[in-house]
Amino acid sequence: MGAARAGRIVSAAVPGRVARSLRRWLPQATAWSALTYAIALLVAFPIIAVIVYAIIPAPEVWAHLAATVLPRYVTNTLVLVVGVGVLTLIIGVGTAWLVVMCRFPGRRLFEWALLLPLAVPTYVIAYAYTDFLQFTGPVQTALREFFDWGRDDYWFPPIRSLGGAVVLLALVLYPYVYLLTRAAFLEQSACVLEVGRTLGRSPRRLLFGVAVPLARPAIAGGVALALMETLNEFGAVQFFGIDTFTTGIYRTWFGLGEPVAAAQLATCLLVFVIVLVLLERWSRGQARYFHTSSRYSELPRFPLTGLRAGLAMLACALPVTIGFALPAGLLAGMAVRGGDPLFGARFLDLAGNSLLLATTAAVLAVLLALLLSYGVRLHRTRGTSIAARVASMGYAIPGSVIAVGILMPLGWVDHTINEVMRERFGIMPGLILTGTMVALVYAYVVRFLAVAYNAVEASLEKVTPTMDAASRTLGKTAGRTLRLVHTPMMRGSLLAAGILVFVDVMKELPATVILRPFDFDTLAVRAHELASDERLTQASTSSLAIVIVGVIPVIVLSMAMNRSRPGHRG
């Protein structure tokens, strides 16, 4: 603990005497790995709280679960994960390659438009399409009227199904893969690709033989994000009536009143994620990915014409249309037909709260991710690597479980403070941590650190260690090296990481609902309240607002990333 405290002091860069003298006798190595452990511990604390809770045996409940619902949870979850994984991989990598490496009409537009579905929460796209495509919706009703069909005369793909969930989730989650992959393609040294071309590689072999293997950490990071988001997705699958591990955890906790068994289910989910991550690491083996050259030049694009250009346009237009334009249009239609009666000044409040939370959490998460991944880079021991993994586990845990995991330790701190204050001053200050934004931001960081970490780590890995060596030889400390050398090089990725967290927080629901302070609502909370009361039409207004507020930073992100491309002029 002493070491951990020292780490924090150094991290805060306290210019005081204490820090300086600490630095003198404390080797920097220790300080940085202590910092790594401190961050990991902080973030892992709620997760550990849940796991500890899960240690108590609950055999009777398990017998019931195993005999009834568990097989369904497992099958559905697996189908969902595999389906979303494959779809996001294809859409994300494919479109990223097209917009980075090819030239076709509309490329510049698609470059940023492909990110737009990121702003659409899974539950919102589910609301929009259900209303549109279900038996009672306009599409099927029109078909029935036109062909004079009855309910048994035709087959229509049921939207509220596992298949429907796979497609809708993939449509709003592929941008994670696209974003990180595109950033990786952009950061790839032109030399590498030019060598590939000089050696006579066709565009396709260049993609699969050079670009994709080089971008592998980023692609894996993107798919991992999409999959973890899938694993703890609650709103859409619940709405569709699909039993997954996450809805099962919720049901066991609150429906069966068995928090212990629920915590055990959550732990199973966690083990599953860890295995998934380890598998990817293991298959990557000892390979490391560095840029060998700092010389960059504008990448020449493959010109596409005729049919190929048309196909490329179609490939890019489809995900944007189905994942963003159509649902946004449907919502806008609903909002006009019968939107939220409270629309107006109250909405500025809601949006302000959402923005405040999202910005705070994003800045904090990126900062921690940067320190964490740099700490691991400096001292890549088994210990620090595990610590970093542990710190990014939160992404796989349902928001409601994290919230409860936070309420336990923070609640204890609050109670202790209250006890002490009452004894010494005779006042009860109330819930300083759990009753304020502190707990909420903490939850967001626990939940979304992985988002930032994956992006930052993938980018940091590509900075060749010779840079570190050079800087350190010139007498710069590790901290200054990070600030002066790495951070500027990684600017694009840091921004990407921040915006991913930002948009994720905008959309986050379960933890926000559980942890938010009094008289403090966000757009997501409002949308959820109305939707859970079956007032979907009214919920459309705030749903649309989430999308709109989320779209702005997404566009900014895309533009900034373009500028961050090495060798980019103007």
Add this chain to the structure above:
Amino acid sequence: MVNRTVTLAAGLWLLGLGPVAAADVVNVYSARHYDADDKLYAAFTEETGIEVRLLEGDSDQLIERIRREGAASPADVMITVDAGRLWRAEDAGIFQPIESEVLAERIPQNLRHPEGLWYGFSQRLRLIYYNRDAFDPDGLARYEDLADPRFEGQICIRSSTNIYNQSLLASLIGEHGEESATEWARGLVENLARPPQGGDTDQIRGAAAGECEIAVANHYYYLRLLASDDAGDREVAEQVGIIFPNQEDRGVHANIGGAGVVDDAPNREAAIELLEFLASDRAQDVFARANNEYPVVDGVPRVDAIEEWGDIKIDDVNVSLYGRYNPEAVRIADRVGWR
């Protein structure tokens, strides 16, 4: 000493913390989200000078939050819908018993907890609907009939994850015992027209559009469609007929929206005052009207649409029973594969 206390208070104020306990505040955790509720709280403030601070959320999550906050919780009153949920709150130990002459006198005995842990303030009915064109309602008069093989492939009902269905199943456990209720649930699952999906409104829509013949949903969802600004919604309501089940025996299954005073409430007196206010004629009218529900206090006018239905026989079993059998209901649903 005084100085330090002042500094401390100022610091806490800067952190955005208001006083938890003050003479003129009551902190409400509510699982009801009706915009008319804001007016209700404003009226309470106007009448008593007590300010209402509100935290809305999902019932189960609010319960868990109060539990975790423990003795330092600012929560004074917890409002939620469905006796099953009130029971969960009770089971979690977050309520304290309240004795109030006003409440005892005004709220019927079967709509409050025997020891005063919680009180019901509005009542909702779980009704059966049918497609007027495609279904002859003769022979479907009881909830029990929903399991009859005659209605195979005809019923729309939402997931058993939903508390309304858990409470309905619990009422059948209370009436007929666990074994018989399991048989009923099994028969119901056999009769489903489609896998359970969507909310109550979706079931009514399904019946209206001909996706199924029969639907089960709470009464206010139907009334909301009937009074909607959207012509399509009104058509849906007009396309379905209503069956008030079990009129010849125990009556329609009804549930409550209710509230209780939280254990260790920092503003206990204000909390009781709020509960008593909710039982007043004025508040009853707003509270029930906000969601087209039945007021629980005799003599308070009902919304016109309910008046038009005339006298409906409502099951007068104590609603706390729904909570007692809730875990069993969930297990039965899992066993028979009612999603």
